[in-house]
Amino acid sequence: MSEKFDVVVVGGGPAGLSTAYFLAEKGFEPVVIERGPEPGSKNVFGGRIYSYVLDKYFPGWRKEAPIERWVRKERMSITCESDSVTLDYVKHKPLKEDEYDSFTAFLSKFTGWLSEKAEEKGAMVLPGSRVEDIVLNDQGYASGVVADGEKIEADYIVIAEGVNTLLSEKLGIRSKPRLETTALGVKEVIRLGKEEINKRFGLEDWEGVAHFFIGGPLKGIAGGGFLYTMGEYVTIGAVVRLSEVNRKEITMKDIAEQLRLHPAIYRYVKDGVLMEYSAHLTREGGLLDVLEKPYGPGYLVVGDAAGFILNTGFTIRGVDLAIESGRLAAEAISKAHEEGKRDAETLSVYKRLVEESVIYRNLREYRNLPKFLENEVLYRDLPDIACEVLGTAYTTDEEVRRIYPVLMNSLKSHGLGWITLFKLFLEARRSI
Amino acid sequence: MSSNMEEKPLSVEKRLTLTKFEIFEKPHIIVDTEKCSKCETKPCIKACPAGLYSLDENGKLVFVYEGCLECGTCRLICPYDAVSWSYPPGGHGVWYKFG
Numbered sequence: 001m002s003e004k005f006d007v008v009v010v011g012g013g014p015a016g017l018s019t020a021y022f023l024a025e026k027g028f029e030p031v032v033i034e035r036g037p038e039p040g041s042k043n044v045f046g047g048r049i050y051s052y053v054l055d056k057y058f059p060g061w062r063k064e065a066p067i068e069r070w071v072r073k074e075r076m077s078i079t080c081e082s083d084s085v086t087l088d089y090v091k092h093k094p095l096k097e098d099e100y101d102s103f104t105a106f107l108s109k110f111t112g113w114l115s116e117k118a119e120e121k122g123a124m125v126l127p128g129s130r131v132e133d134i135v136l137n138d139q140g141y142a143s144g145v146v147a148d149g150e151k152i153e154a155d156y157i158v159i160a161e162g163v164n165t166l167l168s169e170k171l172g173i174r175s176k177p178r179l180e181t182t183a184l185g186v187k188e189v190i191r192l193g194k195e196e197i198n199k200r201f202g203l204e205d206w207e208g209v210a211h212f213f214i215g216g217p218l219k220g221i222a223g224g225g226f227l228y229t230m231g232e233y234v235t236i237g238a239v240v241r242l243s244e245v246n247r248k249e250i251t252m253k254d255i256a257e258q259l260r261l262h263p264a265i266y267r268y269v270k271d272g273v274l275m276e277y278s279a280h281l282t283r284e285g286g287l288l289d290v291l292e293k294p295y296g297p298g299y300l301v302v303g304d305a306a307g308f309i310l311n312t313g314f315t316i317r318g319v320d321l322a323i324e325s326g327r328l329a330a331e332a333i334s335k336a337h338e339e340g341k342r343d344a345e346t347l348s349v350y351k352r353l354v355e356e357s358v359i360y361r362n363l364r365e366y367r368n369l370p371k372f373l374e375n376e377v378l379y380r381d382l383p384d385i386a387c388e389v390l391g392t393a394y395t396t397d398e399e400v401r402r403i404y405p406v407l408m409n410s411l412k413s414h415g416l417g418w419i420t421l422f423k424l425f426l427e428a429r430r431s432i
Numbered sequence: 433m434s435s436n437m438e439e440k441p442l443s444v445e446k447r448l449t450l451t452k453f454e455i456f457e458k459p460h461i462i463v464d465t466e467k468c469s470k471c472e473t474k475p476c477i478k479a480c481p482a483g484l485y486s487l488d489e490n491g492k493l494v495f496v497y498e499g500c501l502e503c504g505t506c507r508l509i510c511p512y513d514a515v516s517w518s519y520p521p522g523g524h525g526v527w528y529k530f531g
Contacts, residue, residue, distance in 0.1 A: 037454060037523045042502065043531045108531030128523030148522045164504040166518070177508055184505050186481045188447070189530045191434065233530075242509055245479045252505070253483035257441040266439070273434045276530045277447035279481035279501040281508075 005031045005124075007333060008145055008154035010131045010167060012039040014107075014319045015303020016160030017114040017125070018326025022057075024121035026334045031154075032115075032123060033147050035130035040111030042162075044187060044280035045318060047228030047235050048210055049110065050102045053320040053358075057327065058117065062098055066109040068230035069208025070100035073201070076314070079216035079225075079264045080387035097206070104208045104228045106189075107319070134159070134167055134299065141342060142171075142298035155342060156333050157299040160326075163281045165305055173301070174291055179242040181285030181370060183223065186256045187237030190272035194232050200268055201229055213265070215383030217258035221248055222379055225259050227268065234269050236260055241284060241374075252279075282318070283309050287367040294354065295347040300329045308359050312366055313373065313432050321359050328353040372431035377424060381414040444483040448499045456524040459497035460517075461506070467514035468493035479509045502526050 007023055009016045012034030020030040036042040048071060054061045074089040115125050126147075134157060135144040144153035161167050163182075168174040194205060201209050213225035223240035238255045245252060256277065260269055283289040283304070290307035294300060302308070303322035310317045332350035336342055354360055385407070392406045411421070435442065435450055463485075468474065474493060476485040482499045485506065502525055507517035519525065 035519055035522050036525075037527055040531060041527045041529075042525075044528060045531070106530040108528045111531070130519055130522040132518075164502075164507070164519075179508060182508060184479065184481060184503060190437065235530075242479065242505065245505075246473075246475050246509060251478045252481045253444040254441065256447075256481075260437070261439065261441060269437070270439075272437050274437050274442060274447060274450055275434050276528065277444075277451050277501075278526075278528055278531065279503040279505075281504050 004153040005029065006154065006337075007031070007156045007158060008033060008152055009158040009160055010134075010145060011160035011162055011305070012036070012111070012115060012125055012127060013043050013160060013162055013303065013322070014111060014114060015305070015322035015326050016158065017111065017118045018323040019158050019160060019302055019329045020123035020125070021114065021118040021121055022327045022330030023333060024118060024123040026330060028333070028337075030123050031152070032118065032125045033129050033131050033145065033152070034125065034127040036127055038112065038127050039115035039125055040108035041127075043107040043111050044185070044278045045107045046185065046187070046226050046237060046239075046316060047104045047230070048102050048316075049105050050317060050320040052101065053323045057323070065113050066105060068104040068106065069203070070095075070097065070206055071102045071104060071210050072100070072203070072207040073209040075209060075211040077211065077213045077264060078383045078386045079213050079262065080383050082263070083387050083391055084216070084264045085386045085390050094204070094207075102210070104210070104230050106230065110319070131167065134171055140297055142296065155298070156336070158329055158333075159299060159301045159305050160303050161305045163283060163304045168291070168301060168305060171296075173293065173296060177281070177283065177289070178285070179246060181241075181283060181289050183239045183241045183282050183284050184245065184252055184279065185237055185239040185282055186252060186279045187235055187277070188256050188260060188274055189276040190234050190236065190260075190269050191232055191275050192234055192269065192272045197229050197232070197234060203229065214379055216262045216264060217255060218379065219383060220376070220380040221250055222374055222376070225265070227265060233275065234272065236265060236269060239282065283307055284311060284370055284373070286310065286370045287363045288370065290363060293351065295332070295344060295350045297344045297347075298342045300332060300347060300350050302326050302329045308363075310362050310366060311369065311373070312362075313369060317362070324358055325354060328357060366431070368427075368431040372427050375424065375427070377416065377420075381416060385410045385414060448482060451501070452527040452529060453499070454524045454527055455498050456520045460520040460525065461495070461497050461500065462516040463493065463495040464514040464516070465493050465495070467512040471512050471514070473511070475509045475511070476506045476515070479505050481505065500525065
């Protein structure tokens with residue numbers, strides 16, 4: 001027996017559930033099919049969500065969403081074997097709760113909350129069911145899905161399958177993600193207790209830190225480490241491009257622990273209790289990884305599955321773009337439905353909406369950054385140089401040490417002449 | 433479950449006991465190990481974040497699916513297309529509580 005819905009959303013992550021939320025708001029009765037035992041059970045991210053998108057569409061969310069801490073301190077470290085250099089950005093005046101523009105969260109819990117919001121609006125969420133196939137009708141329109149052997153029909157299909165684009169590849173609308181622009185993230189959740197976190201990081205109860213690292217155990221490797229403070233926990237992890245895993249001496253199963261035991265991080269997580277170890281892929285190609293046609297006859301593609309993820313070098317954005325793409329997908333379906341159509345041409349309005357939105361405006365501006373971030377100088381030479389120069393600047397004894405000659409020597413020993421540096425500067429100028 | 437952490441590395445096997453799983457009776461990933469014998473680099477071994485790929489005493493590749501974090505890395509990194517990769521059936525596999 002088959003059932004028929006107006007919209008079937010494949011995948012109950014942030015993008016899929018947002019699509020359902022906005023569709024239900026418009027009077028549709030969408031169903032979200034999620035393979036995990038509960039919404040959020042397959043989701044992993046670093047630890048931060050940007051607030052603006054929730055302020056716009058989820059009234060009252062600051063009181064009810066599972067917010068761990070509001071990010072007050074932003075840190076970026078270049079780590080070496082025995083010392084590190086950190087950029088620490090902090091606003092002097094504590095903000096009011098509704099003024100912070102990002103917060104730390106656990107994605108499984110946050111996704112659970114999004115699921116409740118979608119259900120409140122009237123969407124149906126079906127966890128524990130895996131979609132194996134998108135069904136095409138005689139005219140080539142997506143007309144349903146097969147979930148654990150059962151066929152479910154729908155007028156519109158929204159593909160929100162995440163970074164592993166198995167269904168999109170089967171449909172023939174995208175090829176396997178490339179090693180060069182796909183990165184593996186591993187993560188540990190460590191319990192420390194609220195008081196201990198406040199003490200170690202110098203925080204009030206509701207305040208948090210977002211901290212990125214390059215170098216250290218990832219020396220010479222295109223990738224980085226991260227640390228976020230949660231209410232009672234600290235999460236740490238590393239993200240490494242798969243092409244680097246291929247080329248270099250690095251064992252991904254060990255990297256999270258190498259990071260934890262690195263002196264720059266260990267002092268923060270000492271005596272902690274490990275709660276969960278996780279892993280997830282992420283796309284790093286920016287605009288290059290974006291699905292050129294995130295629509296087709298009877299279907300749309302949203303969130304990670306469409307490649308809507310952005311690394312600006314300072315911030316990494318996924319959840320906000322996922323929510324926004326869900327909103328635009330709902331908009332497009334609603335328009336098409338009014339016209340009683342589901343052809344690709346009609347649904348292409350989604351692409352236009354995405355192009356005018358925060359998603360494309362950012363991806364377009366940052367289109368050169370992924371290439372810049374491949375620069376080995378950043379991971380191999382920069383940590384050494386920074387630590388050598390500042391190490392000298394902050395060492396005082398009977399010797400005479402001037403920084404400038406040390407800098408020049410350091411650059412020279414790393415083979416960085418003026419031309420190389422100038423080229424790097426030019427690249428940076430058009431990237432960041 | 434949880435584990436106190438000391439100043440020495442916690443093995444991946446130990447870490448995986450802390451992550452929750454609903455293991456399905458049949459593997460969701462099948463590796464054609466015939467193809468692996470001609471693969472010199474075997475990048476799956478160092479890439480799998482759960483350490484599920486290893487060599488046996490005869491140097492043959494061995495894969496176990498229990499403990500799979502469903503990241504999808506092996507599917508992409510295998511140079512010989514030896515990995516038939518799918519997710520576990522609905523309701524099974526890794527169950528992240530934090531994520």
